[in-house]
Amino acid sequence: MAQALGEDLVPPSELQDDSSSLGSDSELSGPGPYRQADRYGFIGGSSAELGPGHPPADLIRQREMKWVEMTSHWEKTMSRRYKKVKIQCRKGIPSALRARCWPLLCGAQVCQKNNPGTYQELAMAPGDPQWMETIGRDLHRQFPLHEMFVSPQGHGQQGLLQVLKAYTLYRPEQGYCQAQGPVAAVLLMHLPPEEAFWCLVQICEVYLPGYYGPHMVRGWVGG
Structure with a gap:
């Protein structure tokens, strides 16, 4: 079943050192935008919590609660509410719950348990x-x-x-x-x-x- 869900969700010489593209040491370690990481961990990224194109915070919280509820009873959810899982996936998995959802959705949790x-x-x-x-x-x-x-x-x-x-x-x-x-x-x-x-x-x-x-x-x- 995890495979079927994935099919719907998944739409893929000598090497030269290209570290120069990162900028100088002072850019990375000194003051300025390169030193600060955004909420996703990217240095120099936007520090804004929510920017243009992001869903409002209350909608994110609603989606988080739906995923918490679905993953709390995962086998039952997949057997009885499979279509809802697909719909929620297409809306996007909240970043705070990806660590919980990804292993369940792709079947990695079962593989880990069996090995x-x-x-x-x-x-x-x-x-x-x-x-x-x-x-x-x-x-x-x-x-x-x-x-x-x-x-x-x-x-x-x-x-x-x-x-x-x-x-x-x-x-x-x-x-x-x-x-x-x-x-x-x-x-x-x-x-x-x-x-x-x-x-x-x-x-x-x-x-x-x-x-x-x-x-x-x-x-x-x-x-």
Whole structure:
């Protein structure tokens, strides 16, 4: 059932260091707009709580309460109120509840429950040197102006490294694709690494099966 819901919801050489695009150190660490992060964690973003195009606060609260009620009895909700879930998804999931809703909607919570300890084993295991080198070169490219990913030693980049490495060990025949990085990074903005990993698994294997792979590299080179 989660797959059916997803089908409706889902509408996808040497690398040079492009960190210069971030601006100087003084721009990032000194006074000014680059130092302040907005409510989504992006440095230099709008600090306004609600801007043009955002729904009013009372409407957001109403949507939050609906999601709280639906997720509190998830199996019953999916069996009896499936159409309502689809409607609410299309209206948008409030940011405050994405960590609660995403694993339920994509089936990651079930995968995690059925595979206890799997992520911990993968996270602790050494990665394939080939993939570790490639992943390491890409880390700074993932949302470099988000507070989680600014520092190479920060928990964001390290968590991203672990999640992407874990997937290469979980599916060694598929390995790593550069396009997985932004997806995993967004998941980590809302979820702990283990939950982000299982959401990534579902995205790669249920929602976009076969999408991430060597053919994508050929597509980029050719186009």
